[in-house]
Amino acid sequence: MIVYEYPFNERIRTLLRLEDLYEKFQFFAHQPDPMQHHVALSTIFDMLEVAGRADLKSDLLQELERQRQTLLGYRLNPNVQPEMLDAILAEVDSVSSALVAAQGKTGQNVRDNEWLMSIRGRTIIPGGACDFDMPSYYAWQQRPADQRYNDIVTWFTPLVPLFDALGLVLRLLRDSGAPVKMIAVAGSYQQMLQGKVYQMLRLTLDETSGAIPEISANKYMLWVRFTTQGGDLKPKPLEDQVPFELTLCNF
DSSP states (O other): OEEEEEESSHHHHHHHHHHHHHHHHHHHHTSOSHHHHHHHHHHHHHHHHHHTTTTHHHHHHHHHHHHHHHHHTTTTOTTSOHHHHHHHHHHHHHHHHHHHHOOSSTTHHHHTOHHHHHHHHHHTSTTTTOTTTOHHHHHHHTSOHHHHHHHHHHHHGGGHHHHHHHHHHHHHHHHTOOOEEEEEBTTEEEEEOTTOOOSEEEEEEOGGGOOEEEEEEOSSEEEEEEEEEOTTOOEEEOOSOEEEEEEEEOO
């Protein structure tokens, strides 16, 4: 199954972009090749670019506190397992405390590193980080893989509380919705939302269907148009019936 996600607002869009960057960073940082470590370092720069557009730290702290209060309200619900509830509450408290303890602006340690900032300035230029442009960076790339990895982890560590909080918020959001089986007739599906506010949509498809959802939505209506790819990979309208699962998520 393939899961497609669609954010309903800019805040969730930013969180999903950062999550995607974090997954790429995790993959490339654990690879041994200098080129892969170059991608990992460039991904940190991309994270700072995305995170710098909003006050994510305070926004995440507010959301975690809202979730904490909501979860506390479930204590008297007989259908809720107290052990699971306590575990989630403990995780929310732990992540919130670590984020509060994080000092300074997000990624300030990287911004204060003149050498890293010189690399960032060169990487935005196509081919700008060649050995003749930055011999010191080239020399660093020739170091043993474990030394390079330890450096990258050191530079990224101050960002860990932010990404732990981000991951928890998105996990709670995804768990807030229940999947419903739907069928798109002639490759199209519409649903009136009647002004109800959602944060994110999740659409699950069988990977063998060959269908690709193109999603647009606002607080009044949701529209999904399915396409498929030919040999030239250009999207083409799909006129078949398409079964899928739809999950509307909201805190």
